[in-house]
Amino acid sequence: MESSELERFEAVVLPHLDAAYTLARYLTRNDHDAQDVVQDASLRALRYFAGFRGGASGGGRAWLLAIVRNTAYTWRQRHRADTLTTEFDEERHSESVADRHPGAAVEAQSQRAALRRAIDELGPEFREVIVLRELEGLSYKEISDVAGVPVGTVMSRLARARRRLEEALCADPEDC
């Protein structure tokens, strides 16, 4: 690879490393696996880079996220035994404490914890559409490219994921 090609690669990929890490972090649900996934994905990206037609301004993010997503799925298959992590137990406990001590700050924190727990309990195919749409602001077409499914499927997965999140967050339907 020519050094100018390496520079072009870095210009396309490095600006989207936070987005890549966020997606990997939500898919793997732990920091260390997410780092490995992104590291691995960036090497794959370099190998596929010759086939990438976009430039620094366009398409790089969805292209990189698609590779990160596929790498994370391969990773999950390889580490199937580890897919159920218990790292959110702590928040689960802290939330039950919060419930007994209501207060505005505690409530906000508890809603945050409840949101994260609800996200983590979604299947990965629902979790990824939420992250890509709500956190990354990708269009349905871009999400369909990243997830490798038709736009119609993106739409129905998003609707289903949001409905489940609403249900999970709304213990008492009268309040919602």
Add this chain to the structure above:
Amino acid sequence: MTHPAVEAQLDAYLDGELAAPDAAELEQHLRACPECSRLERRRRALSAALRDQLPRFPAPDTLRAGVRAGARAEAGRTPRRRAPSWGVLAVAASLALVAFGSRQLALRGAAGEAITNQVLASHVRSLMPGHLTDVLSSDQHTVKPWFNGKLDFSPPVYDFAGAGFPLVGGRLEYVDGRPVAALAYSRRQHVISVFVWPADQGRTAGPRATTRQGYHLLHWATPAYAYWVVSDLGLAELGDFVALLQRGDSAAAATVR
């Protein structure tokens, strides 16, 4: 407009993905139907909560450095440049490594690649001001106990000052998903990083040499420990150093026996 039809289109509408005529029809219905407009408000509130409260995870600096180092290492391995550099390396390696055997460790695939990148990035980072050591001492009896309570093993620490490789100190690192001991030794102006952690079920391997970004990396495994050594020192001198480490380990093992 039926409720199921609204449900099916509401998300696309809120995401700005609904075609204009459909959006107009939906808006008209939302104005007339309190139940559906309540649904709409809930969806908007959910999206706002997700955007505000779900954490975004900035890529850690180690990852950023690792990605850059990985890309540069990978890009450096072009067919045009590969032949001479690996040829020279092979000759040097055969001279330097013949003393301690030539078993090659199959270190292919993402896992080995990731460890290589991690130890290289850690070594490079340690050379930045103030990062070399957490415990600065040339005394092995200061450095070795420093790791107590920080690691679940007591790393082998030697002082090779007599042989021209004085101990500089130690630090904690995180490699391959676990905390590991990193020891710094020096040779003239060169720094040598030694990464060590308990071996994988007594599997022995190596030594295997590779070169990345001008640094030599040597890896081997004894029944007790996995070792990585990284330095910009010449491969021949680095080979001497590795031989010292290996002699130290076998002396220690003999004492235990």
